[in-house]
Amino acid sequence: MACFLVPASEAVVTTVIEKVVRSKENKNGDLTVKADADSLKVSLSEKLGWLNRMLWGGSALLAFEHVWHGEVVPTFPFLTAVTNGETSEMLQEMGTAGVGMAVLVTAIWGCMVAASSVISKRKVAASEETQKEV
């Protein structure tokens, strides 16, 4: 019905957060990353960029699916569920499937962030060990 609106709303919020974090990093000059051959450290703004791309991309493709099924139309109020008086069912679906989508994508992103932290820590530990040996 309109479940994609929940991850799309989250995407708006995380995009604003990413912009704020990126400008702060640029001000402080601690935009460490851009994963090159030597460094595997990833800045917070870059990590937020992963979440944004998943949320925006997923929402856009899901919105297309809703257009395909005639659930989203180009005329006001844009949602057939509202026109047909199924607003409560639509809101219920947004509360279950929509919230589930946003939570799952964010959880997977959390796993990606955790994995990248572990990898960069290992890399740092390995380079420290090499320096000790030298």
Add this chain to the structure above:
Amino acid sequence: MTLLITVFAAIITTIVWYKRDNRQEMQLGTLCLMFWGASLMWLVDAIVEYTELGAQFFMQDPADMLNDSYLGLSVVALGLVIWLVILLIKDPRGVVRSALANKSR
């Protein structure tokens, strides 16, 4: 079918992202994340539908399956178009800019 086709698209783009050296230049990460994001969202949709329908969820009409397949392929095509537009706007090799500059001369 839409979920399956999108998951396969996500897997293939991830393999390409892993193998290519110019992944950052080609914005392959964006394409991967877009398909993975959509796959995860459709997975939730499928789980919700499965809880409502039970085993009936796996017994679709051939006509519905065909429609879902068309939808899946269209979704992949749309994802690729979005990626292409992002690539052309960012224009990492300056091809579009130089082409426009040559035309304006």
